[in-house]
Amino acid sequence: MLEALFIIAGLLGADKLAPNASRPLLADDPRVSAVTSDEPTVSAVITDDAGDPIVEGTDYPLGEIIALSARKATHGGKPKSVLWVVTPPERAARAKVSYDGLDICISPGTEPVEISVSLFCSLGDEGAVHTVKLRCGGGARPPPGPSPPGPSPSPPPQPSKVARLSVIVIEDVFARTPETAALLNAQGTWQQIRDAGHEVRFYDSQTKEQNGKRYAAEVAGKPLPILMLRDAERDKTLEAIALPKTIIELDQAVKKWAK
Numbered sequence: 001m002l003e004a005l006f007i008i009a010g011l012l013g014a015d016k017l018a019p020n021a022s023r024p025l026l027a028d029d030p031r032v033s034a035v036t037s038d039e040p041t042v043s044a045v046i047t048d049d050a051g052d053p054i055v056e057g058t059d060y061p062l063g064e065i066i067a068l069s070a071r072k073a074t075h076g077g078k079p080k081s082v083l084w085v086v087t088p089p090e091r092a093a094r095a096k097v098s099y100d101g102l103d104i105c106i107s108p109g110t111e112p113v114e115i116s117v118s119l120f121c122s123l124g125d126e127g128a129v130h131t132v133k134l135r136c137g138g139g140a141r142p143p144p145g146p147s148p149p150g151p152s153p154s155p156p157p158q159p160s161k162v163a164r165l166s167v168i169v170i171e172d173v174f175a176r177t178p179e180t181a182a183l184l185n186a187q188g189t190w191q192q193i194r195d196a197g198h199e200v201r202f203y204d205s206q207t208k209e210q211n212g213k214r215y216a217a218e219v220a221g222k223p224l225p226i227l228m229l230r231d232a233e234r235d236k237t238l239e240a241i242a243l244p245k246t247i248i249e250l251d252q253a254v255k256k257w258a259k
Helices: 178-184 187-195 210-218 247-257
Strands: 066-069 082-087 103-106 113-123 126-136 165-171 199-204 226-231 236-242
Touching (some): 165 210, 187 247, 199 210, 226 247, 236 247
Parallel strands (some): 165 199
Antiparallel strands (some): 082 113
């Protein structure tokens, strides 16, 4: 513990501090005075120079001397019964300890930094420590807590359904699979779509029919067969997807856009 000690005794005022400010506290140094207490329990308490408690995380302006005190601590009054440790080391080099060892002044420097100050007190076989972390110039602030949850994502927009669909199949008739053939030959299903007011058209990708050529060109490059669902009134394609494999999937695709 003592190896971590960074104490530099300094001149804080001719009436309070030792003239030999460069000499640190030694084992035979008489500068630590006893603090008498009716309580036999050791305590380490860091306060400001007015005796008020230090608030953890207090932010001190750069260039302002930080004055701390151990005068409310309870210790044995023997040499090294009160020890100060300051980190980082460059701030310990700027620390000045009073003649009796109970006060310390720290220069924060010119760059934002977090300073850790520990007070070690001993009384008989007992010991106590009090550590405070001080920010200077806003340095080394703790990481922010988790961000509050944002608003729930909006549900995806629902498709605008239309009263009359053009249900169009574009295929390569020479590559028709048994699965595709079974769906296209489900006459009852396609008739139900027509009875609901929609039109149904099947086209080969190489058709010469004018509208068929236009639809085939629109989906050129996509794997066949394709199911196109179009707004018949506005002559606009709503969706072009792979031809469903079952009657149930076909019905769901049509109902997605049909009123």
